[in-house]
Amino acid sequence: MVDDVPQRLHCACGIDVHAHMVPAEFPAYLGRKMPAQWPSTAAAPDAGGLCHRHVMIAGKNYRTVSEKCWSVTRRLADLPEMGLALQAISPMPELLSYWMDPADAQQLLRYLNEQIASMVAESGGALIGMGAVPLQDVDAAIAELRYVIETLGFAGVEIGSNVNGVPIGDPCFDTFFEACEALDAAVFVHALKPTGMDRLVGPAPLEQVLGYPTDVGLAAASVITGNLMLRRPRLRIAFSHGGGTLAMLLPRLQQGWGVFPALKEQVQVSPVEQARQLFFDTLVFDAPTLAHLIAVFGQTQLMVGTDYPFNFHERAPLARIDAAGLDADVAALLTDGNARRFLARAFAAPTESPKERA
Numbered sequence: 001m002v003d004d005v006p007q008r009l010h011c012a013c014g015i016d017v018h019a020h021m022v023p024a025e026f027p028a029y030l031g032r033k034m035p036a037q038w039p040s041t042a043a044a045p046d047a048g049g050l051c052h053r054h055v056m057i058a059g060k061n062y063r064t065v066s067e068k069c070w071s072v073t074r075r076l077a078d079l080p081e082m083g084l085a086l087q088a089i090s091p092m093p094e095l096l097s098y099w100m101d102p103a104d105a106q107q108l109l110r111y112l113n114e115q116i117a118s119m120v121a122e123s124g125g126a127l128i129g130m131g132a133v134p135l136q137d138v139d140a141a142i143a144e145l146r147y148v149i150e151t152l153g154f155a156g157v158e159i160g161s162n163v164n165g166v167p168i169g170d171p172c173f174d175t176f177f178e179a180c181e182a183l184d185a186a187v188f189v190h191a192l193k194p195t196g197m198d199r200l201v202g203p204a205p206l207e208q209v210l211g212y213p214t215d216v217g218l219a220a221a222s223v224i225t226g227n228l229m230l231r232r233p234r235l236r237i238a239f240s241h242g243g244g245t246l247a248m249l250l251p252r253l254q255q256g257w258g259v260f261p262a263l264k265e266q267v268q269v270s271p272v273e274q275a276r277q278l279f280f281d282t283l284v285f286d287a288p289t290l291a292h293l294i295a296v297f298g299q300t301q302l303m304v305g306t307d308y309p310f311n312f313h314e315r316a317p318l319a320r321i322d323a324a325g326l327d328a329d330v331a332a333l334l335t336d337g338n339a340r341r342f343l344a345r346a347f348a349a350p351t352e353s354p355k356e357r358a
């Protein structure tokens with residue numbers, strides 16, 4: 001009998017651009033007065049044969065995580081079953097620490113970046129580093145960006161959808177994105193402290209379920225209305241959770257651009273045209289929605305995203321792509337081809353090792 005299951009579902013060939021790490025422990029604070037939100041970990045009951053730890057922030061358990069967050073061995077053991085060959089790892093977004101003093105945040109983020117570098121080195125090439133920067137201070141962020149790209153050899157950085165309430169499309173971040181473009185660094189945008197939580201009725205997980213995609217959609221819209229890609233046409237910037245609400249907002253934004261003179265004056269190129277310069281992950285948990293995103297944003301702009309290893313993650317990303325009814329060439333782009341373009345630094349021919357550059 002001929003096997004009619006697509007070959008890509010039998011292979012571990014996918015590239016995951018959206019996965020997170022949390023260290024087993026956090027460093028002791030080295031300054032004079034420890035910030036209230038300096039994180040720590042505490043032992044948690046083991047479950048499912050895995051070690052667990054509570055991530056404590058401001059004296060409260062922010063999230064309980066398993067050793068898959070820091071154990072390279074555990075992580076690599078899961079990749080083949082998910083159909084993945086490579087995985088880009090970035091910090092749990094709450095650790096981006098934009099609300100701290102920049103010097104304190106830089107101290108914490110340097111530790112996280114070094115931990116990511118250690119995981120990448122241990123993985124034998126299966127993991128790709130995406131660092132973190134203190135974007136509440138653009139100059140400090142650029143300095144850390146240079147460190148993670150030029151010294152640690154990362155492919156790029158993760159940033160939040162807003163920085164203390166300021167959307168990333170705001171011109172105040174332009175010099176940071178200029179540096180990203182110059183360094184050929186990929187930028188992955190993740191939801192962080194989303195707006196509108198006061199309008200939700202229900203328990204805390206609704207922040208992840210509904211708040212995150214809302215904030216990501218507004219962040220992506222701010223990039224379009226702020227004309228970022230017109231100033232930085234070589235910037236590779238991707239949005240988590242399929243761009244959140246953007247795909248539904250985009251037709252309205254496009255129509256408004258043709259109706260309101262003030263909007264036409266502000267947005268210098270068609271919103272649809274600008275949107276198709278952005279990248280997005282596939283983390284929407286629904287094959288018809290994924291097919292719609294391809295129709296809206298283009299087959300060259302979607303990449304696998306899982307949110308591994310948290311509980312609310314996509315466990316069979318290649319099967320989800322197959323269920324969208326794509327032809328083989330398009331499925332191959334989503335599985336790994338587009339991610340190779342986005343994470344270009346990770347696939348460039350090496351000239352010298354990060355340690356040799358240090």
